[in-house]
Amino acid sequence: MLRTIQNMSASIRGKPVKLALKIPFLYFLVILLSVAFSYVVFNQISTHSAQNNMNEASLQTLTSIQTNVDFMVENVNNYSKMIFSDENLQNLLRQGNVYANLPTQSKVSLYLYNLMQAVPMIDSVYIFDNSGNLFSIGTQQSPTFTRANVQDAQWYSQVVSEQGKYILKLNGSGAFTESAEQNFVSFIRLIRDIDDTSTLGVLVINIKGEAFVKAYANLPNPSALPFAILDERNQIIAAHATDEVPFALFEQLLASDDLEIKPALQQTNAGFLPLESGSQSYTASFLTGGSNKWTFLSITPHNVVRTVNKSLVLLALALLIINGAVFFVTSFMISRSIIQPIHRLLRAMTKSKSGRFQKVPATRSSYEFQQLFNGYNNMIEQIDQLLKRIIEEQHTIRKAELNTLQAQIKPHFLYNTLDSITSLALSGLNDQVCDMLEALGGYYRASVSKGRDIITVGEEIEMVRNYLKIQKARYRDIFEAVYDVDESCCAIRIPKLVLQPLVENSLYHGIRSYGTKGTIRIRARRSGGMLTISVADDGMGMSEEEVARIIGSERDGQIQSFGLWGTLERLRIFYDDRSHFKIDSEPGKGTAITLFIPIGDGDEA
Structure with missing residues (x-):
């Protein structure tokens, strides 16, 4: 673990970390964060669920308590009906005074005392008559007769408005002087005559507070x-x-x-x-x-709630830790199966740094690694072939560049042109001097072309025109130039100095060597996606063996045709073997060289 932390520290400082350590470490972080997040979420959810369950349970318990209390109050209501239905109490209250008949009072007292003994939740009973008298009896007090006007009680108007229904008041709303330390609830209702329902008085039954707790x-x-x-x-x-x-x-x-x-x-x-x-x-x-x-x-x-929920959360945490440990161990096994093939590939790639390209046997452990190794092996094979091709093309490019440079600036062409200009100047032919200088400047401007390697066909034709204009001044009666160029071809871009070497070959090796006046024909056409350019003369011509010999000698570095093979090779390399050429030549009838150049989407100006 310490080594893993050290390696991760090295990664922080910018050093790469081995994948064999990085994968398990990342798995460990993911597991740790997942367990922590799952624990927090599960704890919140379970706590909320436990709280809801406890709330529902509390509400159900309160509902049961309410039902028991209502049932208890209803029992007291039934006892109240039994009390004011007592014949002795009815007779006593009909006389309007609870003191009117002592024997009847004794019977009522005995009846109430026996009722309270049978029903422990009743603490005391108060009976108010309509004459301002009060009769009371309790479990802790003897029957008492006092003067008390019931109309002075705070609840009197309310109990009258209920028209015989009972009301409940905590501690009688202060109407009684109970000495009990605990609260009691006063059950209050009117006493009516059972014969004519007239009001005879008020009945108060004080219920012990502890009776409600026992509900x-x-x-x-x-x-x-x-x-x-x-x-x-x-x-x-x-x-x-x-x-x-x-x-x-x-x-x-x-x-x-x-x-x-x-x-x-x-x-x-x-x-x-x-x-x-x-x-x-x-x-x-x-x-x-x-x-x-x-x-x-x-x-x-x-x-x-947290105490109730704690055991469940701890159990869930233990399960998460166990699952995380299993997942972490499994990650080592998975990473090992992934890292081993990668190490084999890395060893092969390390050897390739020194130029030893070695193929790796494809593994069959997984489809992806098999495709990766096959792709690597194919890449190694293609790189080997590409290196050989690059070496060959580098030689070709060097020759082509040399030929291009020679075609751009040929000292003997410049010296001869300047000699011709000098002769014309000494002869006083100033107009021809100006034409020669203008043609020479145009030729070299087009040849240099501001450092561009790609110019349009129109610019290439203009450079050939200037070149032949200079040569025409030097060799007046040797050749004629005929141009047959389609206007649609002038905007097509091609590599610089493609036509000039071919025209030069036609002039020097075709017409001048033949010794008679000839014609150089320059033709450009486009057909479909190809540009066709031909340079033809009616000079000496060559046999097939001579054409093969000239191209072969230039390929071997013996320059004889002033850049013919170099020009063709430049086109082949530039257009990735999509360009080709044709040489038609016959001794005594002349030579025609035709170039076939592909036209791409961005090849038109």
Whole structure:
């Protein structure tokens, strides 16, 4: 591992790293990043899923608690019906005063006491008559008769408006002086005459607060869920606290004006709400509604969710690490099968640096390497052939360049032309001197052509015209020049000094050697994609053996025809063997050399 890090450090400093180390190292980085990313993503997803599951479970538990509480309240409602349906209580209240008949009072007291003994959740019972009297009895107090005007109670108008339906008030809204430390819920309803439904008084049944906490005692794992029951004013009726969520936290969250829990309770009947208290995060699940308009609230700390989710995340991380290790080991095996054939190829390529081109036996381990080795072997073979061809062409190019240079600037041609100009000047033929100088300048301007190696056919013809114009001044009665050039050919680009060597050969070796006046014909045509240029004379001519001998002697470096073979070879190399030529010659009838040059898309000016 240390060596791998050192090699990667060398790569950072600009040195290449072996592929055998680079591939496993990159695999390791990919695996490491993949495991880390997968762990983060899976942790987020699983945490979110666990939070949702816990929220749903909390909501289901709250629903069960709400159902149990509603059932308990409905039982109290049934007990209330039993109480105000009691004949003794009805008779006593019909008299308008609960003090009217002591024996009847005793019977009512005994009945209520026995009911509270049978129903432990009832803490006390209060009966108000219409005369401002109060009769009360409780589990911790004896029957008591006091003066109390029920109309002074805060809830009186509400219970009257309900027309016999019950209402629930936390701690009786302060109408009673209970000494119990815990909260209680007052079940309040009108007492009506069972005969004519007239109002006889008000019945109050105080339910112990702890009875509501016990409403979820029969649920699975009842001690795990911290919850609170809130009245319509979001006051805590009863609460079940845990070590993670103490009772004080419920009071703190409900008392704070900065939290959104109160608005959320008013906007929807059920939902979830994230909360913050200090450095701890919580999720509140709430359920509200029903005839009582009570709210059932549970608070779950996020660390509980993380604890539940921790084992699952660790298991997933272990699986990711195991899979990553297997993948990493496999990467070594895969990289080895790839690197070995590459090393064989690199060894062969290293030997080629010293000029030893060695083929590599093709491997059959994979189709790609087999094609690579076959391609390399074909390349080696082609390079070997190309080197031989380049060496041969270099010799040809050197000869052709030498011939071109000789054709461009021939000292004897320049000296002879200047001698002719001098003679004309001494003879006083100034007009001819000017024509000769103009032709000589035009010839050399075209020959140099601003350093260009490629000129148009029109420029090449103009250079030949100037050349023959000079030669005409020197040899007045030896030759005539005839030009038959198609205008469409003048814009075609060709290598410089293609025609001049051929025209020179026709003049010196064809006509002048023959000793009689002759004609040089220069013709240019285009046909399809080929340019056809011919230079013909009616001079001495040659036999086939002489043509072969002249070309062969120039190929061997013995210049006799002033650049014929060099010109042909220049065209062959320039056009990649796509150009060709034809020589028609017959002794005593002259010689015609025809060039066939391909025309490309960019060969026209």
